[in-house]
Amino acid sequence: MTETATAPETGRRFFKSLTGRLLLAAAIWSSASLLIGGYVLSFAFRSYIQMDMDERMGVLMDTMVGASEISTDGVLRFSRPLFDQRFVTPYSGMYWQVSEEGQPAFRSRSLWDHELEADLSSRRFALTFTEKEGPEGQVLRVLEQDVILPEADRIFRYMVAEDTAEITDAIKRFDGLLLVALTTIFVMFSLALITQVRYGLRPLRSIGRKLSAIRSGKEARLGEDWPEDLxxxxxxxxxxxxxxxxxxxxxxxxxxxxxxxxxxxxxxxxxxxxxxxxxxxxxxxxxxxxxxxxxxxxxxxRIAGGGSGKGLAVYDRLQKLERAIAIMYKDKNLIIDMTCPSPLKFDGEKEDFDEIVGNIMENAGKFAVSRIEVRVTPLPEKRNRAFFELRVDDDGKGVPDDALETLFERGKRLDEHVPGTGLGLAIVRDIVDMYGGQSRLEHSPLGGLSVVLILPEKR
CATH class of the missing domain: 1.20.58 (Methane Monooxygenase Hydroxylase; Chain G, domain 1)
Structure with missing residues (x-):
């Protein structure tokens, strides 16, 4: 009872899996392709073998007409025999007959005591193929044509017939072989597909095992030994x-x-x-x-450290921060020179961007004498991720070389006489690190401090 209940559920789970979907889709398409291909091949073979029979019968028809002559007593005869042993073997499957209204049919010995039905009430001067019943229940394919011989003004109905059993058997044998061949191809293709899918999806299963190992603490990272697609x-x-x-x-x-x-x-x-x-x-x-x-x-x-979806327009945010800094330090009449490509977007949260840039621009405003420069430059992609460089320079007094790196430490301040907690740059580095970026301090060409940030770009 349990096996009966779980078998359909197992099947549903399998066909919901990636392996099941790939195999099902491939099986459907391959089956449809093989069926269509098999039908086309069978139709082509049937057409070819029937066309071959029709051409052979057409040649016999031409031979019969060419060998026909009217004797002095007005009787139709052949000037030479038709060289095919089957025409003289009773019920061999190859027959010919010439009919005329009011006269007995002139026919091959293979017909023996049988006569092909000839509807002489209608004329058929063009070659016409029909099917008629032959001796011993044979199904005959018959080629008919009405001919007026030069020696007489009478109309003769020429008929060449051949038993279709031979080509029917040939078509059946071909269809049987074709079915075996296509079935073999389908089975081999299915086995190859199963092998391919199992081999191809093995890295995905390896990722699943690796993630399980990471969750259990046995591994720390997936590593780099993966196919290029993964x-x-x-x-x-x-x-x-x-x-x-x-x-x-x-x-x-x-x-x-x-x-x-x-x-x-x-x-x-x-x-x-x-x-x-x-x-x-x-x-x-x-x-x-x-x-x-x-x-x-x-x-x-509150640092988010993740993408914001649509991205944040950097130029718009910088303009707002620029106005805020200009108002905050309006007594200095600061000149804030800003260069930023307008389409560029920050791949992160607005609050994080304001916290980062607001802190460094506020510090620049505190220590600048009269000028601040903000430069935003797109960078080449790195590890399939785009970044841009944001640089803020001021023309203040600057700091000694040994103090450049320590300023990022919590509580360190640029100038103890300027109000502040010394937490701003530490928070800036925390946020930048969370976004996978970089932060550093340099001596500015303007004479003061240069804060350089590498931040993710949304493309």
Whole structure:
């Protein structure tokens, strides 16, 4: 009972699989192709063998007419015999007959006591093929033509007949051989297709096993040893795994950092509660520190790190950020020179882009004397993914070489006399890393700092 219930379900599952669909589609198309091909071949053979018979009968007809003559007593005779032994063998399957109204038929010895039916009431001066019943139940194909001989003004009906059993048997034998051949071809093709599908889909099954190994912790990545068609898929899956690992590591790091950062203010507040001193400023200082830590980690937790679907128009966002920075530092009368291809799009979230570019443009506005330059340049594709370079330069004082890399560390500030928490560039690097990009600091040609970001482009 169980086997009967599960067999149809197993069949449905198989034909819903990729292997089942490929095999079913190929079986349907190959069967249809072989059936059509078999029908065409059978029709061609039948037409050829029948045409061969008709041509042979036409030659015999011409020979009969050419050998005909009228004797002195007005009787039709052949001047020479027809060289085919079957015309003299009774019921051999090859026959000829010449009929005339009011006269007995002149016929081959092979007809013996049988006479072919001749409808002399209608004239057939053109070659005409018909089927008639012959001796011993034979089905005859008959070629008929009415002829007026030069020696007489009478009309004679010439008839050549041949038994169709021979060509019928030949057609049946050919159709049988054709059926065996096409069946063999179908079976061999099906076996080859099954082998091909199993071999061709083996990498997909390997991907499934690899992913199971990755989930169980036995493997870390799919790797690169894949067919060319599957390499992009494997690379994208590895990229997704890497991004997920970064998300998990970042979440663990944030939780640990937040717990560590809040431990000291909480300890201070606990001690003050136990031994109150009445110093309100101490409470406020510790609460502000806790608030800064919480805000910092909330900002970093909101990093999306994924594509935005349609993409974000970079030129439009830069224009809005440019106006915001110009208003923020209107006392400096900053000149903001921006170059960006208008069709270019950022492959990410608007909030992440604003967080990245807003931070570096705000820093540039803080330290610039009078000028900021923003340059956006498309880059060649890398690993089937497009990127662009976003560079922000200012004409400020700049920073020493040994400070360029440390500025990305949490809490590091360009100038302790300028307000800020020192968290901006750290958040920028976190977001850029999540998008698979790069970030670096350089000395600007304008004399200040140059922030260079490599971000994904939506194409």
């Amino acid at each position: 390499k992009p898929l494997a690379e994208e899956i590895d990229g997704l795994l890497e991004q997920n690992e970064k998300l998990v590591d970042r979440a663990r790091t944030h939780v640990g950092n937040l717990a560590h950062a809040l431990k000291t203010p909480l300890s201070v507040l606990r001690n003050e509660i136990q031994n109150p001193t009445g110093d309100q400023r101490l409470y406020e200082k510790q609460l502000r520190a806790m608030e800064d830590h919480i805000n910092h980690h909330l900002k970093r937790a």
